[in-house]
Amino acid sequence: MPRRTDIKRVLVIGSGPIVIGQACEFDYSGTQACKALRAEGLEVVLVNSNPATIMTDPEVSDRTYVEPLTWEVVRAIIEKERPDSLLPTVGGQTALNLAIDLDKHGVLKEFNVTLIGASIEAINVAEDRLKFREAMESIGIDMPASEYATSLDEALDIVGRLGFPAIIRPSFTLGGVGAGIAYNIEEFHEVVARGIELSPVHEILIEESVIGWKEFELEVMRDAADNFVVVCSIENIDPMGVHTGDSITVAPALTLTDKEYQRMRDAARRIIRRVGVETGGSNIQFAVDPTDGRMVAIEMNPRVSRSSALASKATGFPIAKIAAKLALGYRLDEIQNDITRVTPASFEPTIDYVVVKVPRWTFEKFPQADRTLMTQMKSVGEAMAIGRTFKEAFLKGIRSLEIGSDARLFGQPGTSPEDEDDTTLKRQLVVPTDRRMFAVFRALERGWSVERVHEATRIDRWFLAQFSELVDLQRSANVVGLREMSRELLLELKRAGFGSAELSGVLGVEEGLIRTRCEETTVQPVYKRIDTCAAEFESFTPYLYGTYEQECESEPNDRRKVVILGSGPNRIGQGIEFDYCCVHGAIALSEVGYETIMVNCNPETVS
Structure with missing residues (x-):
């Protein structure tokens, strides 16, 4: 099917300022989209209010407007630029809501602008929870029992039929803003009032609980x-x-x-x-x-x-x-x-x-904040890790959070049975917080069975069995000690994701000794390619991850090289602006003949 010939100039809407639930992943998607459209010979006009983004760079689009993302401002831009199309699907919830506002106020019709990527009807069906439910019922897709309310009285009638706990979800909000779980009538009053207030259309969905699924x-x-x-x-x-x-x-x-x-x-x-x-x-x-x-x-x-x-x-x-x-x-x-x-x-x-x-949270910045995790998002960043096995990727991911000793899963300090009884530990397992995964490992180290931990957390038994194997493996390492450790056990530990710093804590030796032992026994990482096809076809993109196997796929050359270290997961005080620096650093070095090697663990970034 040939490319549409009626599209010449596209207006792309960005996602605006970084907020919880909408971070630099939309700079990544917006930059990709703008480059793809320009590669097709189209004129791209971008509007975004966040200057700390790659997508607002002059070379990414033909014209860039750093302006408030309101329908009035965008109307003025449309009037001036006269785009024939508008792409609202790479700017997150902000762009979708703005597209709906532009349509509601007749701007798209006034200037004959066509939405591409998603129609207004599709956006409304997906985002309006009542319409989405009706659509699912029409094709026989099961959904949790639910009803809509626009007032507290309506909500009380509904919860009388559905019972507690009840899930409350406002329509047209981002990152679960205003959503919550009510276990009793007092909590219900509070969550309903907040949800109705925060929904742009003052509508909430109250649904049966599927907690634990x-x-x-x-x-x-x-x-x-x-x-x-x-x-x-x-x-x-x-x-x-x-x-x-x-x-x-x-x-x-x-x-x-x-x-x-x-x-x-x-x-x-x-x-x-x-x-x-x-x-x-x-x-x-x-x-x-x-x-x-x-x-x-x-x-x-x-x-x-x-x-x-x-x-x-x-x-x-x-x-x-x-x-x-x-x-x-x-x-x-x-x-x-x-x-x-x-x-x-x-x-x-x-x-x-x-x-x-x-996920990466920054509760340490707000000691009074409620650390309980529910249906409203609280993390401010995330780390991504890749491994040959789940265990390897999981331990690499925890290490990538950059939270120092707080990332210690094994032999956590101050958590012996004398310091923490089973009742306290069970409470930490039942109530989801940013520290629950660490409580899971404490329970397994204390001898709790997989079934007992599953009953408390509802985490699938397969994952808990993987965690239990990690606990058993670190016990084996502890029993043997570094001096008597065989190459086979050291390789097994490395393949399971144990870093040298982690093993240093487990074995009570200096990290340098672990590295020396790895060199002596030739337990060294290799690098594998991410190729979309499980190595069925040749890969031309040098996109790699480290693991402990035999064959290395990195194919280094003799060019001059510079390693650029990324900033890791977003956190308060360290966000998208450092990704901007990394990208421009890589471009500048490439222009003067260096091969750049980017090392980062943040999946949201352009770099």
């Missing part, structure tokens, strides 16, 4: 010819009840049976068709009851999302770039995979490694 996400794409691909499946380690942005997640999903995955994939295809996302990517979330396998749809984002950036980095599949090309009328099978150069984008990525995302 397993949560999954599918990152999917569809083109104008109805071709459909699943880019990536993502599983939340924390069960339902914790916002996905606050949950440790893993890709691909690891505890789904093939039958369950195929059911979910088929449901996702029906959902994206029914909602009406004709071109581009969407993120669809599901919950599965671990007791009987009942699957329900939770929500859908008809745009590039936080998970899209993670899925792109996890698979090497540039979702935002391909979404922009699909919006121009291309089919998936007409877009080349830049990594293999022989396969089209209609080939679903295949990965032979495991990716773990670990």
